[in-house]
Amino acid sequence: MNSLHDLLAIRRSIRQYKNEPLTPEEVKTILEAGLLSPTGKNCRAWHFIAVDNPEMLQRLSECKASGAGPVARCALAVVVAVDITASTTWVEDASIAAAYMMLQARDLGIGSCWIEVNARLAADGTPAEDIVSELLGLPEQIQPLCIVTFGYPDEDRKPQNTDKLLWERVHLGTFRPEQC
Ligand SMILES: Cc1cc2nc3c(=O)[nH]c(=O)nc-3n(C[C@H](O)[C@H](O)[C@H](O)COP(=O)(O)O)c2cc1C
Numbered sequence: 001m002n003s004l005h006d007l008l009a010i011r012r013s014i015r016q017y018k019n020e021p022l023t024p025e026e027v028k029t030i031l032e033a034g035l036l037s038p039t040g041k042n043c044r045a046w047h048f049i050a051v052d053n054p055e056m057l058q059r060l061s062e063c064k065a066s067g068a069g070p071v072a073r074c075a076l077a078v079v080v081a082v083d084i085t086a087s088t089t090w091v092e093d094a095s096i097a098a099a100y101m102m103l104q105a106r107d108l109g110i111g112s113c114w115i116e117v118n119a120r121l122a123a124d125g126t127p128a129e130d131i132v133s134e135l136l137g138l139p140e141q142i143q144p145l146c147i148v149t150f151g152y153p154d155e156d157r158k159p160q161n162t163d164k165l166l167w168e169r170v171h172l173g174t175f176r177p178e179q180c
Contacts, residue, residue, distance in 0.1 A: 007103055010159040014111025015070040017151025021052065022075050026108055030150060031078070033104030037097040040089030046097050049079040049136050059135055060147060064120040064128040070113045074149035079117075079132060081144040091118070094145035101148055111153035117144045 002010065022030075027050065034048050051057060052075060060079070061072035071077050080098045082090035102112040120128040132144045 002107060004103075007106055009162060011103060011106040011112075012157035012159070013113040014151070014153045014155060014157060015073070015113050015149075016153070016155040017070070017074050017111060017149075018154045020075065020152050022110065022150060022152075026110060027076060029108060030076075030101050030104050030110070033100040034078070034080070034097040037093075037100040039093040039096075040087060043087045043089075043093070045083040045086035045090065046093055047081045047083070047138075047142055048097070049081065049138075051077045051079065051136075056135065060132060063117060063122060063131040063135075063147075065123040067120075068115050068128075068147070070149040071115055071147055073151070074113075075151040076149075077115075078148045078150070079136060079144050080146050080148060081138060081142045083141050084143045085141045090143060091145060098146055098148050101150075105150050109152070110150050111155075113149045115147040115149060117146050 031048055031050060034046070039045065051060065057074065057077055058072050060077060061068045061070075078101060080094045082094045084090045087093050098114055102114065105112045117128045117132055122128055122131055129144050132138070132147070133140075133142070136144075138144065
């Protein structure tokens with residue numbers, strides 16, 4: 001098992017996947033990580049739509065003009081959506097859940113990539129969230145933020161180089177513009 005700090009450095013976006021399904025236990029563990037994530041006022045208004053049907057994955061991958069290719073190639077995609085009538089922090093709630101699932105996946109040796117849906121457009125100008133909602137039958141108040149793709153990695157990504165972190169973005173005591 002990795003330490004959490006190691007995990008943060010070795011998690012990279014993985015966009016190429018082996019053509020192998022995840023095990024039911026792996027899928028459950030990833031989804032459980034989402035359900036363990038904190039939410040504003042503990043509202044837990046998220047919904048996680050797990051998709052492994054290749055045809056649906058292909059259609060979801062076309063929800064925006066570019067950047068959603070991994071959805072067509074992954075073993076599992078989890079659409080992270082939130083009931084916006086039940087959460088005033090829906091973007092934050094969905095984001096934290098997505099990040100938890102990505103870190104959990106990496107801990108299992110599974111690659112992942114965040115695919116943004118919110119405020120993105122399909123090739124014909126249709127909002128990506130409308131396409132995702134229509135495909136999955138989401139009610140109007142359930143807003144999708146992103147799709148997280150998962151699969152066994154079929155590419156090597158180096159860990160982040162901790163010598164190159166942007167420490168100039170860290171300000172001690174007060175903001176110091178000369179550090180920017
Ligand atoms: C809010 C957000 C939106 C992103 N949207 C996409 C996306 O639509 N497609 C994609 O391939 N990667 C997307 N990414 C992945 C980023 O490109 C990636 O995290 C960044 O380049 C850093 O690389 P790393 O994750 O390998 O460290 C997104 C990441 C975040 C946090």
